[in-house]
Amino acid sequence: MKRFALILLALVLVLSTAACGSGANTTDNSASTVASSSTPASETSTAAASGSTLPALTPDKPVTISAWLTSSFAAPAADNKITKLLKDKLGVTINYEIITPDNADQKTGVMLAGGEYPDLVGATDLNGRFITGKALIPLDDYLTADKADLLFEHVRPYWNRLATDAGDGAKHIYIFPNYNRYYGEITGGTNYGASGFWIQKALLADQNYPDLSNMTLEKYFKMIEDYKTKYPTIDGQPTIGYEILASTGREWGMTNPPEYLAGAPNNGGVIVDSNNVATIFANKDIAKRYFQFLNQMNAKGLIDRESFTQTYDQYLAKLATGRVLGMYDQRWDFGNANDALVSQKKDERTWVSTMPTYDGIAPYYADRDVMNINQGFGVSVSCKQPDVVVSFLNTMLSEEWQKILNWGIEGEDYSVGADGKFVRSDAQRQQQKDLVWRSSNLLEAFRDLAPKHQGSYSDGNAFSPDTQPSEFFATLSDYDKNFLTSYGKQTWRDFLNQPPENPVYYPCWNITLPDGSDAQMANTQMTDTALQFLPKAILAAPSDFENIWKQYTDAIAKVNTKAIEDVVNQGIQDRIANWGGSK
Amino acid sequence: MITKTLTSPNNSISLQPKRKGFWGTVISQRELVLMSVPILLYKILFSYVPITGWTMAFQNFKPAIRSVWKQKWVGFDNFVKLFTGINGERFIRDIGNTLAQSFITLVLGYVCAIALALLLNEVKSMGFKRVIQNITYMPHFLSWIIVAGLVSTMLAVPSSGGMVNQVLMTLHIIKEPILFLSNPNYFWGVVAGSNLWKELGWNTIIYLAAMTAINPSLYEAADMDGANRFQKMLYITLPGIKATIVVLLIMSIGWILEAGFEIQYFLGNGLVVEKSEIIDIFVLRYGIQMGNYSLATVAGMFKTVVSIILISGANFISGKLGEEKLI
Numbered sequence: 001m002k003r004f005a006l007i008l009l010a011l012v013l014v015l016s017t018a019a020c021g022s023g024a025n026t027t028d029n030s031a032s033t034v035a036s037s038s039t040p041a042s043e044t045s046t047a048a049a050s051g052s053t054l055p056a057l058t059p060d061k062p063v064t065i066s067a068w069l070t071s072s073f074a075a076p077a078a079d080n081k082i083t084k085l086l087k088d089k090l091g092v093t094i095n096y097e098i099i100t101p102d103n104a105d106q107k108t109g110v111m112l113a114g115g116e117y118p119d120l121v122g123a124t125d126l127n128g129r130f131i132t133g134k135a136l137i138p139l140d141d142y143l144t145a146d147k148a149d150l151l152f153e154h155v156r157p158y159w160n161r162l163a164t165d166a167g168d169g170a171k172h173i174y175i176f177p178n179y180n181r182y183y184g185e186i187t188g189g190t191n192y193g194a195s196g197f198w199i200q201k202a203l204l205a206d207q208n209y210p211d212l213s214n215m216t217l218e219k220y221f222k223m224i225e226d227y228k229t230k231y232p233t234i235d236g237q238p239t240i241g242y243e244i245l246a247s248t249g250r251e252w253g254m255t256n257p258p259e260y261l262a263g264a265p266n267n268g269g270v271i272v273d274s275n276n277v278a279t280i281f282a283n284k285d286i287a288k289r290y291f292q293f294l295n296q297m298n299a300k301g302l303i304d305r306e307s308f309t310q311t312y313d314q315y316l317a318k319l320a321t322g323r324v325l326g327m328y329d330q331r332w333d334f335g336n337a338n339d340a341l342v343s344q345k346k347d348e349r350t351w352v353s354t355m356p357t358y359d360g361i362a363p364y365y366a367d368r369d370v371m372n373i374n375q376g377f378g379v380s381v382s383c384k385q386p387d388v389v390v391s392f393l394n395t396m397l398s399e400e401w402q403k404i405l406n407w408g409i410e411g412e413d414y415s416v417g418a419d420g421k422f423v424r425s426d427a428q429r430q431q432q433k434d435l436v437w438r439s440s441n442l443l444e445a446f447r448d449l450a451p452k453h454q455g456s457y458s459d460g461n462a463f464s465p466d467t468q469p470s471e472f473f474a475t476l477s478d479y480d481k482n483f484l485t486s487y488g489k490q491t492w493r494d495f496l497n498q499p500p501e502n503p504v505y506y507p508c509w510n511i512t513l514p515d516g517s518d519a520q521m522a523n524t525q526m527t528d529t530a531l532q533f534l535p536k537a538i539l540a541a542p543s544d545f546e547n548i549w550k551q552y553t554d555a556i557a558k559v560n561t562k563a564i565e566d567v568v569n570q571g572i573q574d575r576i577a578n579w580g581g582s583k
Numbered sequence: 584m585i586t587k588t589l590t591s592p593n594n595s596i597s598l599q600p601k602r603k604g605f606w607g608t609v610i611s612q613r614e615l616v617l618m619s620v621p622i623l624l625y626k627i628l629f630s631y632v633p634i635t636g637w638t639m640a641f642q643n644f645k646p647a648i649r650s651v652w653k654q655k656w657v658g659f660d661n662f663v664k665l666f667t668g669i670n671g672e673r674f675i676r677d678i679g680n681t682l683a684q685s686f687i688t689l690v691l692g693y694v695c696a697i698a699l700a701l702l703l704n705e706v707k708s709m710g711f712k713r714v715i716q717n718i719t720y721m722p723h724f725l726s727w728i729i730v731a732g733l734v735s736t737m738l739a740v741p742s743s744g745g746m747v748n749q750v751l752m753t754l755h756i757i758k759e760p761i762l763f764l765s766n767p768n769y770f771w772g773v774v775a776g777s778n779l780w781k782e783l784g785w786n787t788i789i790y791l792a793a794m795t796a797i798n799p800s801l802y803e804a805a806d807m808d809g810a811n812r813f814q815k816m817l818y819i820t821l822p823g824i825k826a827t828i829v830v831l832l833i834m835s836i837g838w839i840l841e842a843g844f845e846i847q848y849f850l851g852n853g854l855v856v857e858k859s860e861i862i863d864i865f866v867l868r869y870g871i872q873m874g875n876y877s878l879a880t881v882a883g884m885f886k887t888v889v890s891i892i893l894i895s896g897a898n899f900i901s902g903k904l905g906e907e908k909l910i
Contacts, residue, residue: 105871105872105873106867106871106872108874109870109871109872109873109874109876110871112646112874113646113871113876115646115649129874132647133645133646133647133874134646134647166647167647237742238742246852246853305740305762305765306739306740306743306762306765308765308852308853308854309735309762309764309765309852309854311849314735314743318743515645515873515874515875516643516645516873516874516875520873521670521869521873521875524868524869524872524873525669528853528856528868530853531852531853531856532853532854532856532857533853534853535765535852535853535854536854539765539854558669559669
């Protein structure tokens, strides 16, 4: 009896392992059939509302779409009202998996090695690894006027820019750009989302609104030094003069400033001369001058010595205390810290941008908004019903849904004035600043990656409240109104230069360095070298600077920088030859 | 019945050793063999089948081509890439860092865990012993991301909540706060210290268990001979747990190239990279993040081979010392 029981036990064990194996497979299949059985791919007879031949989305045919997103925004709360609306009106449920940008690279590597993807892949990967890794399907077949009409219109004028070669020699559209594809009149121009040497408003007010034109590094740091001496603490905490962002994935906070100081726009790690030839500047004199200057400022105690050990979150937390007087950063990057200060009613501790340059060179900080190629949603090869997913994205790009995503629901989040213009009441404006309210009422992570109808709608309203001029002025706090008046300016953008027309190839930072290439390897080595030596050079005693700078340039000399320059220059020439065409 | 059994001539079987052969043993132990089959299958599936992936080391692996067999073969190119040039310098530096961090952590962890176990064993008040044990093993259940957060806050400057600097400054031991995480010379210490804090209590459990297995009559005999507490510790407790210590040591040596990953990943930064970067972080940065799977595979192979050599060596030495061999 005992022996029989043992044999039985052993058999059960063997069978259970086998069952486990097949069990995993069955769940895998069922997960995808949940979606496909509800809307069979063959059932394409019913036309969508927009008149396309793609399957229509209706509540009686529920669809579940799995989505992978690279975003700083969190997934919406369980009770999110837009999520509910999607379910009620279209029968669509989105399952989110969200990765913050600093962890996206390794997750991408793991996903590509595994070869299984969610239906929608929303990446901000400049190297287009999902495309070259054959994770995304070419969307050209759907992009016609009788299928995904709105998406087609979204990419049509920029077809040659967006079409990418996945390695098989033919160029296709794989990803819909998520930002800066404009429709109609570009309203707004009120906020400024990009680079600058930011300086605290309270500091400028205290120094009686000094003239910010012809700014130099010397003047910029003089203002900081004077204020820090006058107010050694802010809210009981030591005042921080200048903060440097150098966390993983955001090393540009430390390495990019020299190009602006030299009067060049943001091309990433290179400066492009008038003959369209790109050169790396990391080890050149313009860089040395900046870092030597920071070294001297550090000797005066103006640089936060913790800059190089903190994570991005710690950096934001520090900014949000309101005791950081200045930093180089891009406005979108420290938006969370800015929001936190505004919600604490500390408007005077937020910042405006200044544009220091060397030797009176004209500043070129602001550029014309650049369309995000290689960033946004693509449909994966694992997706069982790509036509449904494309249909969903197409529907989301309709003006009706764009208004819901960006303005909210009429009557709840905004109302329509007598002149047809959208307005918000003070209460509606106020609740937008509440982070908990936002997670229950906005679909921020999805919106971040989705294609957008930026510019203006056919009824003349601006794309979103931020860009509606009347809303911009209405949401300004009294402090900010007074601040702008004191400088005789209308908007935050007025603090920047007038951007000239972008060169055709611009910007070089989104030229792809292919996976596994020498250029990509060299680029990572450059970043690592900068991370290793530049913080040391800044924090060293001024007498040691030359020595460390030499170690740094010696280390750079060993990197195959020519490989990077070759790829970038090739990219510039390709763009000059091919861009501009539409379909 | 009883008499029959006693007088049975067949009773002599157990006295005469009889050769059964391999298959004989298998048949007579068939239940045991059957029970080990699932484990064997598990091992083959998850430990041996993946070794075929080592072919990637000799290929220019591109995930777009799904099959391992259709990749481009490049011979020893990836080995040359990893072990020469800037990558080589860096990889060799990282091997050094891995070994050093692992070794310091191992030695410190061992000595302290054994010392704490000996001390706890001498505590007569059960309540006090339990409290100490609970306090010391609690941190084991924290994930490394939380521990890294605690450590980085503790070691920050006082205005960012750095308690260590605060205490040292209040006691007038230092005048200026020390930036522990920006000085490469402190990094190994920070890693070993964090590991010690997190795992100390957990590691003592197994020694305490081994101590309970020591025959109490030995202690009684020692008492009779007039041995004091330290002598009992030295001559009875320590020899009593010697086998456990050696087996655990051999097992740890197999893991010596695994110096952890999380703490170096979360606390490492450009300023300390020369001391902080370990093999796994190099693999992540230059392998997985860049989609250079072949390079990552070469590094993985290297680690496996070195680990096998180390563990065989330790096992051999342990055998020579007359201690139990693990394999």
